[in-house]
Amino acid sequence: MSNLNSNIPAYFSIAFVALATGFYLGQTIPQLSGQEENKPLHPKKGNKNVATSTDHVTDKEAFNSEEEEESEEESDYEIESLALNDIPGEVRMALVIRTDLKMEKGKVAAQCAHAALGCFRLIATDPSKKSYNPLLTNRWLHGGQAKITLKCQNKEMMDELYAKALSLDVNAVVIHDAGRTQIAAGSATVLGIGPAPKSVLDQITGDLKLY
Structure with a gap:
């Protein structure tokens, strides 16, 4: 204790x-x-x-950087194409590709996508544009959104096709490459024409071969 x-x-x-x-x-x-x-x-x-x-x-x-590689420039001269609404028949879009640039298939596909979207923006997206034509747009959309890819030999030929399209009241877009891959900056790669009735489109591109 x-x-x-x-x-x-x-x-x-x-x-x-x-x-x-x-x-x-x-x-x-x-x-x-x-x-x-x-x-x-x-x-x-x-x-x-x-x-x-x-x-x-x-x-x-x-x-x-990858995003910038895909950015392109386009000419967007606006043409009023309302007169084409009275011409019947299938409505198409033509994508004319320069063969002298010898672009790879993936490049061609990307340039054609730019051209198609450029044409669509001209006639379908902005009511304030002179080129806005919802009736022709609907004919093209409901007719299957037909597109045809064609060849042209050089820039001079592409310029002639562009001028002829505008003279026939057909909207057209020339895509100029940004020059970050494959080809020189500013090169005109693809001409988008239309949408327009096939009979009018044939007056512009009827002599061209399929791509």
């Missing part, structure tokens, strides 16, 4: 130290945890498995 009484001060000392230590840790650990949560991540340089802000910028720049 005397041994137990003699050890009581020691027990009190141990308990006091334990309580003090627990209190200190309870105050310190949450602060450290908060600092870790709010601390920005700074991965070490050279760690290839960690994406950094620089990596994100690089990805974005690469995306913009």
Whole structure:
């Protein structure tokens, strides 16, 4: 019993130290945890498995670069084509491709898409445009949106076809390449003509061969 009484001060000392230590840790650990949560991540340089802000910028720049490669310029001279509404028959769009540029198939497909959309924008999307013609647009849309791809030998021939289309009140669009792949900047690649009644379109492109 005397041994137990003699050890009581020691027990009190141990308990006091334990309580003090627990209190200190309870105050310190949450602060450290908060600092870790709010601390920005700074991965070490050279760690290839960690994406950094620089990596994100690089990805974005690469995306913009690819996007810019597909951007083209187009001539959009507006022609009033309302007189074509009285001409019966199938309504078509012609896509005339220059063969002297020797474009690859994927390039040709992209340029034709630009030309088709350019023609559609001229006659179908903006009522304030002189070229706006919803009746002709509906005839083309409801008739299957017919498109025909044709060949022309060079820019001079393409210019003649463009001028002839405008003289017959047919809207046309010339696509000029941005020059980031395959061919020189500003090259006229595809001529989009129409939509227009087939009988009128044949007056412009009737002598051309299928692409």
